[in-house]
Amino acid sequence: MMKKIIGQSALDAFQEVVPFLKMLYPQDAAVFACDRQKYLAFEEAEGFKIGIKEGNFLKENTSEDQAIRKKEKISVNVSKEVSGIPYHAIAIPVFDQSDNVIGAVGVCLSLEYHESYQEISGRFEKAFHEVGKGVKEISASAEHLAEIGEKLSWLSKNAAEAVQKTDEIMKIIGGISNKTKMLGMNASIEAARAGQEGKGFAVVAQEIQKLSNSTQQAASDVDGIIKDMADTIESVSRETQETSAISEEQSAFAEEVSATMDELKDQLESLGQLFEELVAGTSR
Template sequence: MLWSKPQKKPDTNLAENRQPAMAAVSTTPGEIQRTEKKETIVDLVVKLAPIIQEMIPMDCTIGVSDREKFVYYLPGEGINFGAKPGDAIPKGSGLYGAVSTGRTIDTVVPKEAYGVSFKLRGLPLKDEKGQIIGAVAFGLSLKNQEALIEVAQNVAASTQQTSATVEELASSAQQLAGSQEVLENLGKEVLEQVKKTDVILGFIHEVADTSNLLGLNAAIEAARAGDHGRGFSVVAEEIRKLSIKSAQAVKEIRDILAIINDKVMVMSEKVVEAAALSEEQAAATEEISAAMQELSTSAGKLEEVASVI
């Protein structure tokens, strides 16, 4: 058998000009096929959720749903209620409220529910026509808020207690100042009485001098009378001794009263100084009390701000 060169079959995919054949494409708009699915706002929120969580400096969780079920859930560090894509939206949740009412829903989830309290906001998601196609829920941990409120309450309680103590000190200082004023007046009265004793001592000293002089005269007359005046001489001598002792006693009393006078004057000066210090203390405690009142007011405002976070 002779080998014969095989005949080449014509390529039906090539046109007469040897170029690839192109299928005719219709330019009618209705015949154009769109194969790409258009992104919805739900899809965009799902993409942005991790970025949003990263931007929030506090523990937070984000859930996204369509009208019936979860399509995405991003738990926080401490907030995790275990939702998975495909799970039905629980009734009473922020997502359910936002989808069913079309309004923003704010609620506070107590600590008993998931082990940590958090503030939840549900927001409806709408398409270009304004139709609700889903919702997004953002949960923010209230741990920092609760700690801030506790600190504010402790500060308020401490400032109130301190303010009450300062007010007591101010009241005590005022009472002390009043008592010291009384002591100062008493000291002045004592000084006046000491001055009056000088007059009495002067009189006693004068009596003693007079008695001494009378005793001396009596002794002279007794000596003139001789034996008849001996008895009178003894009496005169005793009068002279008594006058001398009286004069000595007056001197001692005067020295003692001088010392008392000096001590009372020192005491009066100290009382005056203490009264001035008490007044300064009362003024200082009033200033501290006013500052504590301002601090208590600031703590109250801090608590109000914390409740809004």
Template sequence: MSNVNETEMEQLLQSLKISLPLVQRLFPIDVMFALADTDKFIYYLPGTELDIRIQEGAAIPQNGGIRTALVKGEEVSANIPKEIYGLPFKSSSMPIHDQNGAIAGVFTIGISLSNQETLSEAANALAVTSEEISSTSEEIAGTASDLANTVNDLKELGQRVVTDLQQTDEILEFIRKVADNSNLLGLNAAIEAAHAAEHGRGFGIVAQEIRKMSVSSASSAKDIAGILQLIKQNISQMDAILMDCLAQSERQAAATEEITASMQQLAASAVEIEKIARLI
């Protein structure tokens, strides 16, 4: 800023009183302004919410950026936490020199950091949330993969059961043949017993029992065949259901992988938002 004398300081004050309210309206962020000479504040324009209640004519504090700018003759910036004045803001104080190079005062601007703080908190919350979702998605993906493996194992088990049932068909066929042969044998024995008349009565009873056993065996084999056929049908339905579960688990695993990738991108975006927040 140009060097000023006392008269120019007064002119500067009057100019700032006219221009700063207009400048303040153009700022997209809440700002406040202050002008001080070497001892006291001579002008203060609070922001909409950012107001540290400086009284014109009040002495400059012995500590702080304004005093440092006066003493060192250098621009001083600092971030003021909300615990001090209720709102966080960035303070920048620039010394004003007179024509002889001596410090005549300090011009200070305070820029609200409320938006930055809100954005930073949102970015942190977003990063934490996306990390949690990513972790959960990875767990779901792992579970889906395990489920797919289990379903595949069940499918293979079902196929082995079907193979075993096919072997029982051969056993049942053998039983049916034995039953048929036993029935024929019993019938022949009954005929021979009839020919033997009284001497073949005991043999006829045995032949009758053999025929009953053969009929019972044939009936049981038929019942077993029906049950096994029903088991085959149920296994076929189970196989179809398992195939559908396998397809769904694979789609679930793929979907959770996409979610995990999206969450990673979201976490990266949160980092970028945090960087932008620091620039505001």
């Protein structure tokens, strides 16, 4: 329950010290004392002007007007449209011995820095949100790229194994080609021995030798292609491994940046709470 200010003498005392009370506040402030109709004393703030002077009549729905009518402490924020700078107004009613309100005393505290902080805080929060969103997208892309790299590495490994098997097949084909060549040479020798009766066999021997030569040349060409494929697959595998490593580093870095942004956001919110508590503390 709020402790009451009672007596005309108390109101008179506040009227006398109004010029000095503003010195008690850390931020720019205006201080006043009034009766039920007009201001008995008013000390303007330095950074913002409310435009009230001693002897002016009270305006309706101001903090002091509400404090007198409601018989309770009033604490309200006033927008910057009123005086160019937002401020926090606090008014406390003063009672007589019969519990009738005879006036009020109060203070108006500048909220200029608080509003500036809120604006800056909002910008930072928006920037943090955008950066965090971008970092998460980068992280997701890096993870996806790493997965693709792993799949490519697996495919390269399988392709390399297939090339090895193909190389083994080519060795077998080469062996068949050599044996076919030997068979053609032997057939030619036997055809020569047979003389006139071996002419037909000589034609077959020539065809076998041609087939052997063609097979041997084809096997040599394919072997060269396979070696080129093996070199290419090895290069792809090496590049894929490097890409996967880079992607993992990017993903880890993105997560680190995201965590830092979240920490900065938390600190900014904590700072905002301190500002709110500071403002609230001056109104108690």
